[in-house]
Amino acid sequence: MQILMRLAKLDTVEDSLERVSEYSVIVEALKCLCNIIFNSAIAQKLSLELNLAAMLCNLLKKCKDQQFVDDIKCFDLRLLFLLSLLHTDIRSQLRQELQGVQVLTQALESSLCVRWTEEYKAAEDHDRAPLSLQETDCAIEALKALFNVTLDSWNVHSENESHQFRYMAAILRHCLLTSGPTEDKTEELHSNAINLLSNVPVSCLDVLISPSCQEETDIKYNGMNMGAIQILLDFMEKRIDKGSSYREGLTPVLSLLTECCRTHRNIRKFIKAQVLPPLRDVSNRPEVGTTVRNKLVRLMTHVDLGVKQIAAEFLFVLCKERVDTLLKYTGYGNAAGLLAARGLLAGGRGDHWYSDDEDTDTEEYKSAKPNINLITGHLEEPMPNPMDEMTEEQKEYEAMKLVNMFDKLSRDEFIKPMGVRPDGTMAPLEETVSQYHTNKQDSSDSD
Numbered sequence: 001m002q003i004l005m006r007l008a009k010l011d012t013v014e015d016s017l018e019r020v021s022e023y024s025v026i027v028e029a030l031k032c033l034c035n036i037i038f039n040s041a042i043a044q045k046l047s048l049e050l051n052l053a054a055m056l057c058n059l060l061k062k063c064k065d066q067q068f069v070d071d072i073k074c075f076d077l078r079l080l081f082l083l084s085l086l087h088t089d090i091r092s093q094l095r096q097e098l099q100g101v102q103v104l105t106q107a108l109e110s111s112l113c114v115r116w117t118e119e120y121k122a123a124e125d126h127d128r129a130p131l132s133l134q135e136t137d138c139a140i141e142a143l144k145a146l147f148n149v150t151l152d153s154w155n156v157h158s159e160n161e162s163h164q165f166r167y168m169a170a171i172l173r174h175c176l177l178t179s180g181p182t183e184d185k186t187e188e189l190h191s192n193a194i195n196l197l198s199n200v201p202v203s204c205l206d207v208l209i210s211p212s213c214q215e216e217t218d219i220k221y222n223g224m225n226m227g228a229i230q231i232l233l234d235f236m237e238k239r240i241d242k243g244s245s246y247r248e249g250l251t252p253v254l255s256l257l258t259e260c261c262r263t264h265r266n267i268r269k270f271i272k273a274q275v276l277p278p279l280r281d282v283s284n285r286p287e288v289g290t291t292v293r294n295k296l297v298r299l300m301t302h303v304d305l306g307v308k309q310i311a312a313e314f315l316f317v318l319c320k321e322r323v324d325t326l327l328k329y330t331g332y333g334n335a336a337g338l339l340a341a342r343g344l345l346a347g348g349r350g351d352h353w354y355s356d357d358e359d360t361d362t363e364e365y366k367s368a369k370p371n372i373n374l375i376t377g378h379l380e381e382p383m384p385n386p387m388d389e390m391t392e393e394q395k396e397y398e399a400m401k402l403v404n405m406f407d408k409l410s411r412d413e414f415i416k417p418m419g420v421r422p423d424g425t426m427a428p429l430e431e432t433v434s435q436y437h438t439n440k441q442d443s444s445d446s447d
Contacts, residue, residue, distance in 0.1 A: 001033065001036065001043060001046055001047075001050060001052075002050070004029045004032050004033050004036075005029075005033070005050065005052065005055065007025055007026070007028075007029035008026050008029035008030050008033065008059070009026055009059065010052070010055035010056065010058075010059055011055065023069065023071070023072065026072050027071045027072055027075055030072065030075035030076060030078075030079055031075055033052075033079055034075060034078055034079050034082060037079070037082050037083065037086065038082055038086070044083075044086050044087050045087075047083055047087060047090060048087060048089055048090055048093075052079075052083065052090075053080065053083055053084075053090050053093055053094055053098060053100075054093075054097075054098055056076050056079055056080050056083075057080075057094075057098050057099075057100065057103050059072070059076050060073065060076050060077070060080075060103055060104075060107055061103065063076065063107075070134045070135070070138055071134070073107065073111075073138055074134065074137050074138045074141055077104070077107060077138060077141035077142050077144075077145055078141045080094070080100075080104070080145045081141055081144045081145040081148065084100075084145055084148035084149050085148050091148055091149060091151070094149050095149050095150075100145075100149045101146065101149055101150060101164055101168070102164065104142055104145050104146045104149060105142075105146065105164070105167065105168050105171065107138070107142045108139060108142040108143065108146065108171055108175075109171050111131075111135050111138040111139040111142060112131070112135070112139055112171065112174060112175055112178060113135070114171055114174050120166055120167065120169075120170040120207045120210075121170065121207075121210050122170060122171070122173070122174040124174075124177060124227075130178075130179045130180055130181055130186075131178060131179070131180050131181065131189075132181060133180075133181045133185070136180040136181060136185050136188075136189055139175065139189060140188060140189055140192050143175075143189075143192035143193055143195070143196050144192055146168070146196050147192070147195050147196045147199060150196065150199040150200070151199060162201075162203075162204060165200050165201055165204040166204045166207050168196075168200060168204075169197065169200050169204050169205055169207045169208060170207045172193045172196060172197050172200070172208075173207060173208050173228045175189065175190070175193040176190055176193055176194075176228045176231045176232070177227055177228060177231065187235075187238075190231065190235055191235075191249070191252075194232070194235065194252050194253050194256055195252050197256050198252050198255060198256050202259045202260070202262075202263045203263070205259070205260055205263070205264065206264055208228045208229060208260070208267070209224045209225060209226055209228070209229065209264070209266060209267060210224065210225050211223060211224060211225070212224060212225040221266060221269070221270040221273075222266050222269070222270075224266050224270075226267075226270050229260075229267055229270060229271065232253060232256065232257060233257075233271065233274060233275075233292070235253055236250065236253045236254060236257065236292075237292055237295070239253065240292075240295045240296070240299070241295075246299070246302065246304060246307045247304055247306055247307060250307065251306060251307060251310050254310045254311060254314050255310055257271065257314060258310065258313055258314045258317050261314070261317045261318060262317050265354075268317070268318065268320075268354075271318060272318045274292065275292045275293055275296065275315075275318060276293055276315070276318050276319070276329050277293075278360070278361070278362045278365070279328065279329070279361070279362060279364075279365045280362050280364045280365065281364070282364075282365060282368050282372055282377075282378050282379045283378060283379050284378055285331065285376050285377060285378045286329060286330050286331050286334060286377045286378065287300075287301075287334060293329065296311050296314065296315055297315070297329075297330050297331075297334050299311035299312075300312045300315070300330060300334045300335065300337065300338070301334060301337075308337060309337075309338070309341070312335065312337065312338035313338065315329065315330060316338060316350065320349075320354035321349050321350030321351075321354065322349045323335075323339065323344050323347050323348055323349060324347065326338075327374065327377070328377075329377070330377055331373075331374070331375060331376050331377020331378070332374050332375045332377070333375045333376060333377070334377070339424075340425070340426050342424075343423055343424040343425040344424050345420045345424045345425070345426065346420055346422070346423075346424040347424070348424065416428065417429035418432075419431070419432030419433065420432065421435060422435070
């Protein structure tokens with residue numbers, strides 16, 4: 001490892017790499033170090049003893065603004081990513097001693113060729129050519145290393161940290177509005193940017209939107225530029241349409257959008273207008289169709305618990321955590337899992353406070369509302385009642401038959417009858433009935 005570090009010029013004290021002629025040797029030495037550290041636990045421990053992370057940060061500073069050493073920068077960043085991934089002590093060292101967040105953020109900024117127009121706002125050049133493959137790879141490696149170094153950074157403890165994360169979020173906004181050389185590379189770049197945004201404290205995410213200038217032609221809402229938020233929405237829908245790897249590919253962007261909507265009113269209102277527009281046609285079930293709303297409602301009953309929870313939470317936040325509004329858009333059947341987990345089966349709203357602006361129903365929805373099936377969430381044609389033509393004896397026979405079937409399933413423990421407590425949570429039926437009688441008796445005693 002010492003030989004390879006020497007060949008990679010990690011031990012040099014020169015301030016610049018301009019005098020170095022063996023760039024290919026440096027690159028190959030860094031590649032070898034990547035492979036050794038990835039495959040050897042002993043090498044991972046030696047990396048801390050040899051102070052490899054500090055040397056890599058120093059080399060990265062020398063690579064700043066020198067385009068001819070992009071290969072060196074890329075493998076330097078990849079090595080920092082591996083070290084921060086495989087060794088928690090090095091991750092802490094990068095964060096606390098080596099100013100790793102600042103060094104890596106500057107490397108990301110350099111790779112994306114960011115030009116600033118004002119604090120936390122990068123210039124937007126719509127005619128700019130896509131990033132080269134080399135620039136894209138450097139940016140992706142920097143994003144992955146930053147993700148590891150910024151884990152568990154939800155709480156900002158100082159003004160300097162707040163500035164650092166807002167500066168990072170502004171660069172990530174620029175990253176989302178940037179494209180790579182191919183569609184796949186662009187998606188990989190945006191995916192890693194979204195992963196890193198999930199580590200940024202939510203209070204610093206307001207820089208994702210900015211006041212929109214008159215000459216800008218980007219997507220606007222309430223005078224704010226929503227271009228980056230639209231990219232996130234399009235990315236989310238694209239991942240849903242893929243139909244696989246939802247936990248790895250979809251949950252990060254859904255979690256990010258949920259937190260943005262919970263904290264920033266303009267973002268929530270913009271996204272709701274796109275995902276949950278005013279209802280007009282309620283002839284189909286909420287999960288049937290090709291709109292973003294239909295796709296998200298289908299995810300509410302997905303087999304993966306984590307996926308269905310975050311999809312339901314996202315829609316719930318868009319509804320300002322109001323149960324009646326959520327049921328209007330999803331139906332009780334699709335929302336039952338979320339409501340049971342949150343103790344809201346009896347109705348009500350979540351704990352978070354939202355603005356008091358009211359949702360307005362369309363005339364079409366108001367006229368159809370009395371005939372909407374609350375369970376399925378759509379308009380159903382009146383069905384004939386099969387009991388209308390039965391005699392009283394037949395009705396009693398069918399009722400007892402149903403009771404016996406439930407009794408058998410319950411005794412065989414195929415099903416367990418459940419009820420809803422007064423606080424909205426689920427409990428065994430015997431417990432809820434007993435609690436109901438106790439509450440009723442207490443109420444009559446107090447009278």
